[in-house]
Amino acid sequence: MKKVLVCLLILGFIPMIFSGCWNYKEVTQLSLLAGIAIDYTDSGEFLLTFEVADLHEMGEKSQVKSVLVEAKGQTLFEAARNVISKSLPKLYWGHATTVIISQDVASSGRIAEVIDFLCRDAEPRLTMAFIISQTKMAREIFEAQAPASEIRSTEINEILDDAGSQSKIVSTPLIDFIKAFSAKGQSAIATALNVEEKGGEKAIVNSGTAIFKKEKLVGFINPEDTAILNFVLDNIKGGVYVVKTDPENAEKKISLELLKSKTRIKPSYAEGKLSMEILIETSVALNEIGGSVEYEGEEAIRILGQKAEAQLKSQIEDFVRKVQREYGADIFGFGQTVYKNLPQVWREMHDEWDTVFSELEVTANPIIVIKHAGLLRKPIKPGD
Amino acid sequence: MTKEVISNKQAIVLLSGFIIGSTSILGVGTNTKQDVWITLLLAMALAAVIYFVYARIIALYPGMNIYEILDVLFGKVLGKIISLCFIGYAFYLQSLILRNFAEFIRAISLSETPMCVIAFCGMLLSFYAIREGLEVFARWAAMFFPIMVFFVLLTTSLTLPWSDLNNFKPILFNGFKPVFEGALSAFAFPFAEAVLFIPTMGSLQQKGNPYKVYYTSLLIGGTLVMLVSLRSLLVLGPEIASLQYYSSYAAVQIINLGNFLQRIEVSVSIVFLISGLMKSSMCLYASVKGISHLLSYKMDYKTLALPVNLLCGLLALFVYKNAMQMFEWAEVYYKYFAFPFQVALPIITLIVAEFKVRARTQNGNQASSEE
Numbered sequence: 001m002k003k004v005l006v007c008l009l010i011l012g013f014i015p016m017i018f019s020g021c022w023n024y025k026e027v028t029q030l031s032l033l034a035g036i037a038i039d040y041t042d043s044g045e046f047l048l049t050f051e052v053a054d055l056h057e058m059g060e061k062s063q064v065k066s067v068l069v070e071a072k073g074q075t076l077f078e079a080a081r082n083v084i085s086k087s088l089p090k091l092y093w094g095h096a097t098t099v100i101i102s103q104d105v106a107s108s109g110r111i112a113e114v115i116d117f118l119c120r121d122a123e124p125r126l127t128m129a130f131i132i133s134q135t136k137m138a139r140e141i142f143e144a145q146a147p148a149s150e151i152r153s154t155e156i157n158e159i160l161d162d163a164g165s166q167s168k169i170v171s172t173p174l175i176d177f178i179k180a181f182s183a184k185g186q187s188a189i190a191t192a193l194n195v196e197e198k199g200g201e202k203a204i205v206n207s208g209t210a211i212f213k214k215e216k217l218v219g220f221i222n223p224e225d226t227a228i229l230n231f232v233l234d235n236i237k238g239g240v241y242v243v244k245t246d247p248e249n250a251e252k253k254i255s256l257e258l259l260k261s262k263t264r265i266k267p268s269y270a271e272g273k274l275s276m277e278i279l280i281e282t283s284v285a286l287n288e289i290g291g292s293v294e295y296e297g298e299e300a301i302r303i304l305g306q307k308a309e310a311q312l313k314s315q316i317e318d319f320v321r322k323v324q325r326e327y328g329a330d331i332f333g334f335g336q337t338v339y340k341n342l343p344q345v346w347r348e349m350h351d352e353w354d355t356v357f358s359e360l361e362v363t364a365n366p367i368i369v370i371k372h373a374g375l376l377r378k379p380i381k382p383g384d
Numbered sequence: 385m386t387k388e389v390i391s392n393k394q395a396i397v398l399l400s401g402f403i404i405g406s407t408s409i410l411g412v413g414t415n416t417k418q419d420v421w422i423t424l425l426l427a428m429a430l431a432a433v434i435y436f437v438y439a440r441i442i443a444l445y446p447g448m449n450i451y452e453i454l455d456v457l458f459g460k461v462l463g464k465i466i467s468l469c470f471i472g473y474a475f476y477l478q479s480l481i482l483r484n485f486a487e488f489i490r491a492i493s494l495s496e497t498p499m500c501v502i503a504f505c506g507m508l509l510s511f512y513a514i515r516e517g518l519e520v521f522a523r524w525a526a527m528f529f530p531i532m533v534f535f536v537l538l539t540t541s542l543t544l545p546w547s548d549l550n551n552f553k554p555i556l557f558n559g560f561k562p563v564f565e566g567a568l569s570a571f572a573f574p575f576a577e578a579v580l581f582i583p584t585m586g587s588l589q590q591k592g593n594p595y596k597v598y599y600t601s602l603l604i605g606g607t608l609v610m611l612v613s614l615r616s617l618l619v620l621g622p623e624i625a626s627l628q629y630y631s632s633y634a635a636v637q638i639i640n641l642g643n644f645l646q647r648i649e650v651s652v653s654i655v656f657l658i659s660g661l662m663k664s665s666m667c668l669y670a671s672v673k674g675i676s677h678l679l680s681y682k683m684d685y686k687t688l689a690l691p692v693n694l695l696c697g698l699l700a701l702f703v704y705k706n707a708m709q710m711f712e713w714a715e716v717y718y719k720y721f722a723f724p725f726q727v728a729l730p731i732i733t734l735i736v737a738e739f740k741v742r743a744r745t746q747n748g749n750q751a752s753s754e755e
Contacts, residue, residue: 023496119627122492126637175620175638182623340553347557 025092033091034066035098035153037138038076038105038114045072046105048079049139050091051098051153066151068142076117093123098153099174100131100193102138106210106217115178126175129160132210134194134220144195144202156204160191167230167239167258168223169206181212185335185346185353188212189229192220213329221323228319231312231366232278232332236261241284243308255288256308259371265337269345274356276334278316280366284308286373296378301370308368316364324358334360388587394522395588395597396604397529399581401662403605404532406484407574408612408655410714411631416566417622418552420613426567428606431575435602437730438578439594442585444737449586451677457736464678466729471674473725474580475696478667480714482506482700485660487707488630492653500701507697510665514689518587518669525662532658535651536608540615542639542648547618572719574609575602576726577663583670629711668693 037049047070054065069088073079084090101114118124133141142152149155163169172190180188194207208226211219221229230236239258246252261282268275286301323331330336335353339346349356390398413423445453450470455463486502494502513521556563578598585594616631619638625631633652640646669685672692676685704710 023494122495126634127640175624178624179621182627183621339557340550343554343557346554 025090029089030092031089033093033096034151035096035100035142035156037100037102037133037142039102039137039139040104040108041072045074046076046079047072047139048076048083049142050083051142051151052088052091053095053151064150066153068139070139076114077121093121094125096124096128096153097157098129098131100133100138100141101190102133102136103217105138106132106212109214109216111181111212111217112215115174115181118174119178124174126173126178128174129157129191130172130174130177131156131191131193132217132220134192134207134210140195140202141193141204144204152204156193159204159206163237165238167227167236167241168208170209170226170230170233170235180331180333181215183333183336185330185337185339185350186333187214187329187331189331209331211323211327211329211331213327218327218329225319225322228315229331231261231263231280231282231316232265232320232364234261234263236263236282240287241282241308241312243304243311245304245307254286254304254308256284256368256370257287259283259285265332265334267334267338267342267345269342273361274338274345274349275361275363276337278320278362278364278366280312280316280364281369282312282366283369283371285371289379301373305368305370309366312366312368313364316366317362320362320364324360324362328354328358330357334362388518389589390518390522390584390587391589392592392597394526395585395592396600397525398522398584398662398666399578399597399601400605400608401525401529401532401659402578402581402666403574403601404608404612404655404659405574405577405663406481406656406660407609408536408659409488409630409632409652410484410711411613411616411625412570412573412609413566413613414616414626414631415569415715416563417626418554418617419556419558419563420566420617421552421610422556423563423566423570424606424610424613426563427570427575428602430567430571431578431602431606432599434571434576434727434730435578435598436595437734438582438585439598441730441734441737442582442588442594444741447586447590449673449677450582451674452586453737454733457733457740466733467674467678469729470725471671471678473722474583474667474670474674475692476699476703477577477580478510478664478671479696479699479703481660481664481667482697483703483710485656485664486700487710488656489653491630491707492633500697503697503700506660506664507693509661510668511689511693513661513665514668514672514693515686517686518584521665521669528658532655533608535655536611539636539639539648539651540611542641542645543615543619543635546638547615548621549618551618551621569715569719572722572726573714575606576722579726579730580667580670582730583673584666586673629707668696671696 032053033050034053035051037051039047039049041047050069050071052067052069054067069083071079071083073082080091099118101111105111105114118128119126135141141156144152149158160169160171163171170189170191177188177190180186189212190210192207192210194205195202196205206223207220208223209221209229210217211221227239227241236258241256241258243254243256244250244252245254261280264279266277266279268277286304320332323329330353334357335346335350338349413420413427416423441450441453445456448456451467454466457463458466482503485506486499489502490497490499513524578601585597588594588597612632616625616635619635620628620631624634628634633649636649636652639648668689672685672688675688675692676683704713
């Protein structure tokens with residue numbers, strides 16, 4: 001009798017144990033979201049375009065493909081859920097790598113809404129690339145061709161991962177954007193991408209940096225200026241720096257490969273006047289001598305270094321002045337530096353920081369050290 | 385009933401785990417932003433003072449249970465009433481931990497699972513732990529504590545590339561007042577909750593040193609709490625760290641080594657599971673041991689573990705209406721609620737105990753001189 005009872009009990013427990021998770025999700029039942037583009041519709045609703053990795057045709061021959069799905073809604077979350085009605089399983093956000101936001105959304109001042117939504121939900125990750133599109137609609141980026149990978153979001157991430165060897169691109173993961181967005185005395189920046197049409201094919205290209213002031217997009221700066229911005233923000237991990245050696249002959253240029261760079265921003269306050277000093281220490285290698293055959297020997301290299309320093313100095317100072325005048329947005333985080341290093345000064349100035357920033361005196365003092373000159377002892381010259 | 389004995393080391397491990405407890409995910413002193421380290425140091429200094437009181441009570445009556453000590457000090461009736469307050473606090477704290485546990489898992493992964501299922505799983509574990517007895521649990525803790533420390537150190541060292549020391553600046557921008565208030569909060573949760581460890585200390589081996597246990601644990605537990613808090617601050621920056629409910633989870637999410645080692649935030653959950661289990665089991669031990677004493681040991685504490693635990697799980701389900709209430713309670717009101725149990729009662733107990741012991745030794749001396 002007792003044995004029967006025990007057996008019955010065990011039998012009763014089996015369905016509880018072996019039925020598995022009650023809300024389990026198999027991989028085949030999930031749509032893996034790769035990236036998301038956020039636009040407005042004409043009526044002012046949110047229009048989300050999801051790039052979904054299509055796993056159904058996975059096999060030895062077929063490549064992973066992506067499908068674009070659209071959904072509208074009054075809020076982002078509503079739009080994200082409306083996509084379910086489109087015969088697609090529920091989207092899984094955990095692997096999304098890219099968020100692209102259109103200019104309209106960014107300049108309408110609703111960016112806080114977007115990042116709040118992305119952070120509040122448990123699935124999206126803070127390491128997603130945060131991108132502002134310079135095209136009219138953000139979804140156009142997803143419609144462009146991707147040469148390396150079938151999934152555009154992955155492609156974009158590869159471009160950003162390579163940002164290290166090209167100083168002209170700024171990589172802003174969501175977490176970095178939020179940090180700058182929520183920090184005192186700093187304006188946020190984001191990667192800007194554009195689509196270029198060439199021979200009927202559309203390709204994704206880097207178009208520099210998007211500049212925010214408070215919660216609004218105020219403008220874009222081009223890739224060349226982005227390189228300068230990266231110097232100020234201490235983002236330089238590699239890349240090329242071109243020096244014009246002769247002011248009269250624009251042909252004469254030298255390429256320096258950036259090896260290592262370190263930037264410090266030093267605020268100083270004297271007699272009621274605040275000023276900033278940008279100290280940069282960069283190691284470079286001489287990689288290309290374009291039509292400037294006179295550079296050989298240690299002395300010449302030293303002079304070249306000085307020229308490069310002078311050029312970088314004026315570029316940085318011009319660029320900072322331009323940002324101060326045109327945008328008035330403290331994308332360099334000068335205010336943040338003051339807050340951290342001169343808290344007493346910040347306490348007095350933080351209310352009128354906008355005006356203080358636009359009149360701030362900024363000097364740059366770069367030191368460029370040329371470490372080596374490649375494999376050649378002397379420039380190659382034509383023999384007589 | 386044979387008396388259970390735990391060694392000095394096991395007690396240290398249990399208490400260190402107890403101190404980390406749910407702090408590993410909730411974080412402490414995030415409101416004080418970049419001054420969180422000052423807050424924590426201050427809280428630890430305050431804790432060092434009150435830990436002397438706790439350890440002294442145990443040292444005065446070695447080998448005795450706190451509930452027996454209370455009976456001796458305050459008499460059968462008053463002693464039992466104080467015991468009851470103490471048991472109530474242990475019971476309540478355990479349900480809070482269960483709720484934290486359930487709330488965290490619901491927010492992070494199992495959003496569609498009913499909370500009672502998650503709470504039940506946590507409950508089952510601490511029931512099993514106490515059912516097997518304190519000695520078994522202490523041995524288990526000694527085995528798992530190094531794993532927990534390993535994960536804390538691993539995740540902390542992996543976040544180093546994303547850490548920015550500038551996040552410490554500026555120091556004391558908002559003055560000392562918020563830091564002090566934060567320190568009081570951090571003192572109440574988690575440090576002074578170690579008052580509930582006193583019943584466990586009743587089983588400390590004869591040659592064990594309660595001071596050593598309390599202060600070593602404060603050092604180990606405090607360091608780990610500090611590491612977890614600093615990690616959130618340095619990786620996320622003060623603004624985001626204070627925004628996030630589960631900031632240490634968010635901080636570990638950032639880890640990505642060469643697109644290879646990433647998505648290891650689950651290790652935060654491992655730390656929380658181990659330390660949370662230690663804490664909730666110690667609370668359960670404190671309450672069932674006390675109830676067993678109230679029943680004059682007619683029932684063993686192991687038998688009581690199940691019913692008390694079930695009630696605790698029920699309380700956990702309706703103790704807060706929602707997650708926002710939970711965090712507000714923990715940050716704003718908890719320190720006032722916990723004050724009588726953590727500070728007032730132990731100090732009164734110690735004062736009475738000192739008098740009694742003095743009186744006893746004086747009587748003893750007189751008796752011996754008369755002989």
